[in-house]
Amino acid sequence: MERKTKVVIIGSGPAGITAAIYLKRALIDFILLDKYTPGGKVNLTGEIENYPGFSKVTGPDLAFKFFEQLQAMDIPIDYGDIRTVEYLNPGFKVVSDEETIYADYVIAASGTKERLLNVPGEERLTGHGVSYCAVCDGNLFKGQVVAVVGGGNSALQEALYLSTLTKKVYVIHRRQGFRAENRLVERARKTPNIEFILDAIPTEIVGDLQVEGITIENKFTNVQSTLAVNGIFPFIGMNPNTGFLKHFPILNEQGFLLVHENMMTDIDGLYGAGDINHKELRQIVTATNDGAIAAIDISHRVQ
């Protein structure tokens, strides 16, 4: 199938959804595509306490609110797993697993995927005790012992969430200091069933058919020990979903998109929005910010 439109938005997380809302209001023709569920990573988040308008909301509830807003504005989300984006100078050919779309502008808002620990046992036991989504899988570990690996906001937030379901949560972190907000660290420290294991690096996930433990090594003493756990949740950062853009000279060393203030890359008409961009802070508010700026910039050029 072939279609033509003004703008293709790749990804329906907060960045893509916001871009869609702004383009719709500017009366610009566009196609919003995603290979999974609308809302993106928000669907995978336990509780969100830092998005204005909601003192406390679960990720899936906020994602549903986004979806309801799209429905109310009559904005459809089409299915599509984007494989390549080709620059036709001017314009783009966007190829998904289902169709080819020709567009004048592209907004890449395809976010990131969790970084792997890359230790023996991880791949084999993913789905058998290793999970990258506490909201999706936390319930499977009710009353059991789990380990969260990482020291950023996501790790601490998800450790707190898991502490409400499980008997015990180890937080394994390779340093003494945390990148997470102090408030989250303090809350975790005060939670009786969370135990911090610091200066420790995971070296292996053990278990035959199901996770039985995680082997860690102390960074300074090199002493190894194995903690008996039923579940392991790595939250050690992310890699950008920019595979379909890798032939363009617009990515930094880690593969994140380099954009200007108007969210456009050095390729005329190709924009980046949200976690996919090279930036300091990857949050819902910063993703929505980027989506709005990209859409408005396009609307100024179209009109």
Ligand SMILES: Cc1cc2nc3c(=O)[nH]c(=O)nc-3n(C[C@H](O)[C@H](O)[C@H](O)COP(=O)(O)OP(=O)(O)OC[C@H]3O[C@@H](n4cnc5c(N)ncnc54)[C@H](O)[C@@H]3O)c2cc1C
């Ligand atoms: C555990 C966890 C907790 C978090 N907690 C918070 C919080 O409390 N507050 C906060 O503000 N932020 C939080 N975040 C961060 C927040 O979720 C992200 O910053 C935000 O979702 C980024 O939005 P995005 O639209 O850029 O990308 P995403 O939300 O990642 O959406 C990208 C979309 O693109 C789609 N996609 C990817 N590749 C393709 C492709 N090839 N073709 C088509 N579609 C594709 C994906 O399916 C996805 O739907 C958390 C993140 C995690 C992981």
